[in-house]
Amino acid sequence: MFGTQEVVEQDGALKSTSEPIWRVEVDRMNSDVWSQLLGLFDDGNIYQTWSYGAVRWGRKNLSHLVLKRKDEVVAIAQLRIVRPANLNFGMAYLRWGPLCRRHGMSGDLEVAEHLMRALQEEYVSKRKLLLKILPNAFEGSDRAEFFQRAFSKFMQEPFTPENTYRTFVLDLEPSIEQLRRKLDKKWRNQLARAEKNGLKIVMGTGTDEYRTFCEMYRQMRDRKPFETSVNIEEFAEIQANLPEAQRMQVLICRQNDVPVAGIVASPMGDSAIYLLGATSDDGLTAKGSYLLQWTLIQWLKEKGVRWYDLGGIDPDKNPGVYHFKRGLSGTDIRQLTPFTSCTNTLSSAVVKAGLALDRTIRDFRLKTAFR
Secondary structure, eight states: OOOOEEEEEETTEEEEEEEESEEEEESOOOHHHHHHHHTTBTTOOGGGSHHHHHHHHOGGGEEEEEEEETTEEEEEEEEEEEOGGGOSOOEEEEESOOBOOBTTOOOOHHHHHHHHHHHIIIIIIITOOEEEEEOSOBTTSHHHHHHHHHTTTSEEOOOOTTTOOEEEEEEOOSOHHHHHHHSOHHHHHHHHHHHTTTEEEEEEOSHHHHHHHHHHHHHHHHHSOOOOOOOHHHHHHHHHHSOGGGOOEEEEEEETTEEEEEEEEEEETTEEEEEEEEEOGGGTTTOHHHHHHHHHHHHHHHTTOOEEEEEEOOTTTOHHHHHHHHTTOOEEEEBOOOEEEOOOHHHHHHHHHHHHHHHHHHHHHHHHHTO
């Protein structure tokens, strides 16, 4: 709780109230309450859902912080706590947050600055952890400038191959006709071919759609192994635990009633994120991926989603996916690198050593897997 007090006029004189304007609540809500709070924010995303955190990191490793101004929730943050054997060092990791843009409102720098102090006080000062914040913001955007100003006292990591998330972001504000005209000519021609192939798109959030997608994904992995950290079974569990309003959308493309391609995307707040895509052995010539993406774009526009993040790109390691996504004519952009803060030398040293070891093990596994 912050000590800031509100000054009010009473009987012609200015007096301070006894209640602080700003309040901080930590780990005082359940999954249902957290999901309701998440629905208040335009910058909400799947990585800040209770389900993602509990499945990916473990429920006991989560922490939830809420900032209130005059009893109104103005910012929230879900963090992963990494503390070996409950020792007095470790890391608090905030992925794609904090969330501080209520629906229809612009960023409030005062809110962000109070939130920065609350995060620092709870996780750096009180818990003696290294605090690492990966914001949901891309270089050159208003949101990026907002976070850079709010977290100016933190250290920001330089761009490296390990911490750089590069993607295409498509602005969905133009009309659907304008968006189609902006498509790369070859991409637009492939879409036209797909539309003549007698394809049918089925869209849903249920387990049946996701199981169908998983079968095509496994066929694709068997056909052409590729580097990935994605666990499709984890996403199945996340989907099952998400409230209906926050579930991922699964689109299946069928030809002659046979599944030939599928995509999984997460629409939340003012943005959507492309998460997974697959083509079955039967769908290599159907061009279903083009029709799937275009169908999703039309659906997102109908739902009022403003931005579509097409997922990570790597022109060198995965040129085929890069060229496919580039054809949608989004903006080639990088996510901001993490902000960090730490006063515990042991936490800082242990976390950095652990991250370096993790990268080494991951690189070794990837190299040996594709020999």
